[in-house]
Amino acid sequence: MKWLKEVDGELWLTEDDRENLKLSYRVKKVIHAEQSPFQHVMILDTYDFGPTLVLDGVIQTTSIDGFIYNEMITHIPMMTHPKPENVLIIGGGDCGVAREVVKYDSVTRVDMVEIDELVVKLSKKHLPEVSGNLSDPRVNFIYADGTKHVRNQPNQYDVVIIDSSDPIGPATQLFSLEFYTGVAASLKADGLMVCQSQSPIFHMDIVNETQTKLKTLFPHTDVYTAVVPTYPGGLWSFSLGSKKYTPESIATGWDKAASYVNADILERCFSIPEFMKQALK
Amino acid sequence: MKWLKEVDGELWLTEDDRENLKLSYRVKKVIHAEQSPFQHVMILDTYDFGPTLVLDGVIQTTSIDGFIYNEMITHIPMMTHPKPENVLIIGGGDCGVAREVVKYDSVTRVDMVEIDELVVKLSKKHLPEVSGNLSDPRVNFIYADGTKHVRNQPNQYDVVIIDSSDPIGPATQLFSLEFYTGVAASLKADGLMVCQSQSPIFHMDIVNETQTKLKTLFPHTDVYTAVVPTYPGGLWSFSLGSKKYTPESIATGWDKAASYVNADILERCFSIPEFMKQALK
Incomplete structure (x- = not known):
């Protein structure tokens, strides 16, 4: 999964929708990841924002905000x-x-x-x-x-x-x-x-x-x-x-x-x- | 400088003040970097926010916002x-x-x-x-x-x-x-x-x-x-x-x-x- 990377034993999601500014979220767990006919869909449990919906690598909505x-x-x-x-x-x-x-x-x-x-x-x-x-x-x-x-x-x-x-x-x-x-x-x-x-x-x-x-x-x-x-x-x-x-x-x-x-x-x-x-x- | 990293030929500042959420800014140029008696002071020219003041690796103020x-x-x-x-x-x-x-x-x-x-x-x-x-x-x-x-x-x-x-x-x-x-x-x-x-x-x-x-x-x-x-x-x-x-x-x-x-x-x-x-x- 190109959007998820393991760094020093920690899993991170880095959004790549902007060229020169990146937001990275530390991930507890990949709850679900699947390619639909329309886009790549993930549910990630993140440390700061809880369970989170990610489409094509971009956060759409989180449990916290x-x-x-x-x-x-x-x-x-x-x-x-x-x-x-x-x-x-x-x-x-x-x-x-x-x-x-x-x-x-x-x-x-x-x-x-x-x-x-x-x-x-x-x-x-x-x-x-x-x-x-x-x-x-x-x-x-x-x-x-x-x-x-x-x-x-x-x-x-x-x-x-x-x-x-x-x-x-x-x-x-x-x-x-x-x-x-x-x-x-x-x-x-x-x-x-x-x-x-x-x-x-x-x-x-x-x-x-x-x-x-x-x-x-x-x-x-x-x-x-x-x-x-x-x-x-x-x-x-x-x-x-x-x-x-x-x-x-x-x-x-x-x-x-x-x-x-x-x-x-x-x-x-x-x-x-x-x-x-x-x-x- | 621990806050600046070169990735694929690009220079990035990643703030490390939060444990589980990181903001990274692509840097055009390090204008000045110096340890004062109180803190580490940098002026970086960034792509999205222009010239930016960074103290101990954390953005304080930018030319754009x-x-x-x-x-x-x-x-x-x-x-x-x-x-x-x-x-x-x-x-x-x-x-x-x-x-x-x-x-x-x-x-x-x-x-x-x-x-x-x-x-x-x-x-x-x-x-x-x-x-x-x-x-x-x-x-x-x-x-x-x-x-x-x-x-x-x-x-x-x-x-x-x-x-x-x-x-x-x-x-x-x-x-x-x-x-x-x-x-x-x-x-x-x-x-x-x-x-x-x-x-x-x-x-x-x-x-x-x-x-x-x-x-x-x-x-x-x-x-x-x-x-x-x-x-x-x-x-x-x-x-x-x-x-x-x-x-x-x-x-x-x-x-x-x-x-x-x-x-x-x-x-x-x-x-x-x-x-x-x-x-x-």
């Missing part, structure tokens, strides 16, 4: 919409987003479209801290290509959450205007979507391009951030596109149990650092 | 005090904090007490992006032990900023109750102090202990956060202790040129994630 990303990509759109009923999750194989979505009583149906069934299977089995042993009957698992799915679901969803991996390999098309156009068509007339849009430190270009694309499709767009320790740069961006609702009074009625999100964080997350503001102009 | 830490440790206390005149900086050898402090016209005197003259010398020479070629006549450079300095300056300062390295080696005593007691004594009757208090992800114990210590000395204490990409965990905490003023309406009158701080960030930085709130209870 996975909640930050999953809560932030979920609760901001869900609190922006006054009554989300039909929700689509694209990607999100670790089940962490679905777990947050089903906290809303208004939700009647969650379509979870993940291309790789192996990721769901392993996350449910080995990452209960992330997946929460998700067994809510409202969640429909659909193992398919998200870009194709949205084309056949016009006017269906209140909220679409795009929980993709990085824009390399299979996830590249999840960052395309063509795909966002499909997402917009799959939303109801007052629907809204959110996607992860990479690191403002290293990829302000992607943050900007995502906003540019969403602006052609939605009257309201916005960017918010959260801190994800296991993503390079720490600061992470999310982009919102909405046909009608805007994230004002977003904390009103907040009553969920969560570990990162609270009313303050909901209200604060759209306050972005000055260098981001200037780069977005 | 150094502004985040320096702006956040400076402007929150400076905006909390209605008219800061005499300011003490303890540590801060990279001059980045002093550079922010002198942006306030009310300031008449800045005592910068740094134990290691070599850090100041090299930062002024090789890190202009951080030090800003600081040459303001209001700044007095004092090369001494900060813990001793505060004991001989009763009732002197409006604001004290403690810009220390991690609580290992020479900086350990800058996290002690004895030292904070000295700082409190060096402050005027309406003075306030701030210190960096480590990562809430990995060292919530230090955040908590710092608050506990400050609470014995100040009627008002508080914690705020910022995102520093080159510090492990990304999220970083700062602790405030104040004899009189509280950070309400902190953004009123904000008019400085800055890259991270803006009025939104000033108002929101005290909104902390739920897991921190609960751990602080």
Whole structure:
């Protein structure tokens, strides 16, 4: 396994997605490693972050900090919409987003479209801290290509959450205007979507391009951030596109149990650092 | 140099301050490396973060993200005090904090007490992006032990900023109750102090202990956060202790040129994630 190396009797995972900055995690145990038809999937037990999902050598979610990303990509759109009923999750194989979505009583149906069934299977089995042993009957698992799915679901969803991996390999098309156009068509007339849009430190270009694309499709767009320790740069961006609702009074009625999100964080997350503001102009 | 390694013809700095998580930076060039009487000091030109100050193998500040830490440790206390005149900086050898402090016209005197003259010398020479070629006549450079300095300056300062390295080696005593007691004594009757208090992800114990210590000395204490990409965990905490003023309406009158701080960030930085709130209870 090219991503794992033994050094002085210790096992280390070194991510190789960045050329000039490497994060290395000491590994207790390889819980599972398997090549799926789409990517190389590992569950590693790490010393600092516990059981961890690794796709093609890149950490996707960990038992210790996975909640930050999953809560932030979920609760901001869900609190922006006054009554989300039909929700689509694209990607999100670790089940962490679905777990947050089903906290809303208004939700009647969650379509979870993940291309790789192996990721769901392993996350449910080995990452209960992330997946929460998700067994809510409202969640429909659909193992398919998200870009194709949205084309056949016009006017269906209140909220679409795009929980993709990085824009390399299979996830590249999840960052395309063509795909966002499909997402917009799959939303109801007052629907809204959110996607992860990479690191403002290293990829302000992607943050900007995502906003540019969403602006052609939605009257309201916005960017918010959260801190994800296991993503390079720490600061992470999310982009919102909405046909009608805007994230004002977003904390009103907040009553969920969560570990990162609270009313303050909901209200604060759209306050972005000055260098981001200037780069977005 | 044990911290630098050549791998396949590339030079890499690997920080060894954490046992089970390592950040490695590809190095273009060693600009300077020297053992001072206090620590090993390097200026490295890195690919992702530009010229970078490294003490005992640990990155302290970089040309690319150094502004985040320096702006956040400076402007929150400076905006909390209605008219800061005499300011003490303890540590801060990279001059980045002093550079922010002198942006306030009310300031008449800045005592910068740094134990290691070599850090100041090299930062002024090789890190202009951080030090800003600081040459303001209001700044007095004092090369001494900060813990001793505060004991001989009763009732002197409006604001004290403690810009220390991690609580290992020479900086350990800058996290002690004895030292904070000295700082409190060096402050005027309406003075306030701030210190960096480590990562809430990995060292919530230090955040908590710092608050506990400050609470014995100040009627008002508080914690705020910022995102520093080159510090492990990304999220970083700062602790405030104040004899009189509280950070309400902190953004009123904000008019400085800055890259991270803006009025939104000033108002929101005290909104902390739920897991921190609960751990602080």
